[in-house]
Amino acid sequence: MSGLSAPHFHDEEKAYEYVEARLWPEGPVCPHCGGVDRVGKLKGKTTRAGLWKCYQCRKPFTVKIGTIFEDSKVPMRKWLQAMYLIAGSKKGISSNQLHRILGVTLKTAWFMSHRIREAMSGDDGWPLGGLGKTVEADETFIGTEPGREVKKSFYHKMKVLALVERGGRSRAVVVDSLTVPEVQPIMLENISRFSKLRTDEASMYMSIGRFFYDHQSVRHKAGEYGRGDAHTNTIEGYFSIFKRGMKGVYQHCQKKHLHRYVNEFNFRYSHRAALDYNDTGRADAILKGVIGKRLTYQQTGAAA
Ligand SMILES: [Zn+2]
Secondary structure, eight states: OOGGGSGGGTOHHHHHHHHHHHHOTTSOOOTTTOOOSSEEEOOSTTSOTTOEEETTTOOEEOTTTTBTTTTOOSOHHHHHHHHHHHHHOTTOOOHHHHHHHHTOOHHHHHHHHHHHHHHTOSOOSOOBOOTTOEEEEEEEEESOOTTOOOOSSSTTSEEEEEEEETTSOEEEEEESOOSHHHHHHHHHHHBOTTSEEEEESOHHHHHHGGGSSEEEEEOGGGTOOOBTTBOOHHHHHHHHHHHHHHHHTSOSOOHHHHHHHHHHHHHHHHTOGGGTOOHHHHHHHHHHTOBTOOOOHHHHTOOO
């Protein structure tokens, strides 16, 4: 049985109920006045799905208000299908493919996928690692920095810094430079100082490493791939999925959008099967992120 056969992917009323149960776990809340007691569901043949009325402030509302779905005419069931597909595609899914599967225009599919990536942004606020835990840090290079001349080195490429806790979650960000002033605050904010840190021999890590419980680096240039637990194999696996997705699925990514794709891969990694998430659990985790993340056409950089 396909994961997409569940009723909330096909029935608009069921789709709203599915979203409401997750965004209003204590029952419906009026987004206009915060009322919870005197609210009622509007029913009737011509009433659109998911419509409620607050009898305290007399205004109608739906669960879409204040979320990435607000102002969108796309049926809720299609949003749920899109989230499920993005949640379940290890290397990502192109707007073109979403457009064909969902039966929406390419422009709509592109907009939906950017909004869904926005719901996948952010984190739980807890630093990675901790006492007895190991965090690997590394960087990868992708595409070309806007306005940079293409050279043989990595200088002209866009840079992504990732931090991965072995057996745990990850964080990744687009950085402008691989320098101590830029990277150190990110690492200190996102990794517990009690962690063991594992990196390659890049000089910035030599300087940053002293803030952590223990720091060991692998000398890749000397042909070394690790001594015991002093390796960065976990993060290399992380980047290999990211790079395969960015090359194979999301070609021609501009720098202004790169952070959104970085968020998407990071989110799936932090909600992967080894951490007890299946496709449905991962899609539900995306759904919890839809609140407070409205994204306008302007912000996504779309041409009107
Ligand atoms: Zn109200």
